[in-house]
Amino acid sequence: xxxxxxxxxxxxxxxxxxxxxxxxxxxxxxxxxxxxxxxxxxxxxxxxxxxxxxxxxxxxxxxxxxxxxxxxxxxxxxxxxxxxxxxxxxxxxxxxxxxxxxxxxxxxxxxxxxxxxxxxxxxxxxxxxxxxxxxxxxxxxxxxxxxxxxxxxxxxxxxxxxxxxxxxxxxxxxxxxxxxxxxxxxxxxxxxxxxxxxxxxxxxxxxxxxxxxxxxxxxxxxxxxxxxxxxx
Amino acid sequence: xxxxxxxxxxxxxxxxxxxxxxxxxxxxxxxxxxxxxxxxxxxxxx
Numbered sequence: 094x095x096x097x098x099x100x101x102x103x104x105x106x107x108x109x110x111x112x113x114x115x116x117x118x119x120x121x122x123x124x125x126x127x128x129x130x131x132x133x134x135x136x137x138x139x140x141x142x143x144x145x146x147x148x149x150x151x152x153x154x155x156x157x158x159x160x161x162x163x164x165x166x167x168x169x170x171x172x173x174x175x176x177x178x179x180x181x182x183x184x185x186x187x188x189x190x191x192x193x194x195x196x197x198x199x200x201x202x203x204x205x206x207x208x209x210x211x212x213x214x215x216x217x218x219x220x221x222x223x224x225x226x227x228x229x230x231x232x233x234x235x236x237x238x239x240x241x242x243x244x245x246x247x248x249x250x251x252x253x254x255x256x257x258x259x260x261x262x263x264x265x266x267x268x269x270x271x272x273x274x275x276x277x278x279x280x281x282x283x284x285x286x287x288x289x290x291x292x293x294x295x296x297x298x299x300x301x302x303x304x305x306x307x308x309x310x311x312x313x314x315x316x317x318x319x320x321x322x323x324x325x
Numbered sequence: 326x327x328x329x330x331x332x333x334x335x336x337x338x339x340x341x342x343x344x345x346x347x348x349x350x351x352x353x354x355x356x357x358x359x360x361x362x363x364x365x366x367x368x369x370x371x
Binding site for chain 2: 134135136137139140143144147183186189190193194197198200201297301304305307308311312314315318319321322
């Protein structure tokens with residue numbers, strides 16, 4: 094318990110530190126991209142330093158849902174289901190932020206908010222819908238097999254993550270590749286800015302996950318106590 | 326949409342969204358903690 098509290102404090106301190114550092118690197122440290130390099134909205138490009146980490150953390154969160162769902166189907170322990178549910182909710186929050194900020198940057202850069210023919214955008218949107226449905230399923234369906242059903246849903250939904258990640262490489266897309274290609278178009282400052290953003294959001298994810306799991310455990314305790322009181 | 330306008334809107338959505346979610350988590354935690362305490366007291370009494 095004492096170790097848990099200490100770990101939570103360490104995660105909180107690291108989260109605050111990296112979030113502040115990420116704001117500094119994004120706004121001050123990283124240089125503005127140049128119009129000569131093909132950017133039509135250099136100032137709006139700074140959205141990239143939080144748009145990409147938000148997308149990255151949503152993929153990480155859905156990856157955790159996948160692993161926990163597999164573990165739950167294997168041995169039906171409640172803790173795996175609790176972590177999967179908590180991670181899915183946080184994943185949807187980060188995915189929403191990535192999906193909303195992308196078009197804002199896109200409008201400034203490309204002149205359009207969205208293009209349905211772009212596979213990366215469409216697959217990411219489908220991924221968001223799948224996990225939104227996952228949360229609705231958890232909240233709405235009254236069944237003993239709810240957790241099992243959600244686990245299967247989480248595993249299938251995760252298939253969109255690698256597809257979204259590689260889609261701009263294998264299909265035509267106006268969305269830029271983030272991970273450096275052989276042409277290596279990212280400067281070292283941009284790379285550092287992006288890395289700090291990813292680390293900051295990953296710590297934020299860990300902090301939120303611990304909080305969300307605690308909430309879920311409390312809700313389960315309340316349900317158990319209510320049953321106990323009802324049974325007396 | 327102008328460049329700076331896009332930047333301000335984008336950053337506002339990111340930080341208000343994250344901060345809003347953290348506040349939601351905190352409020353839910355406080356509410357459940359109170360409910361749990363109340364129920365535990367009820368069980369003890371019975």
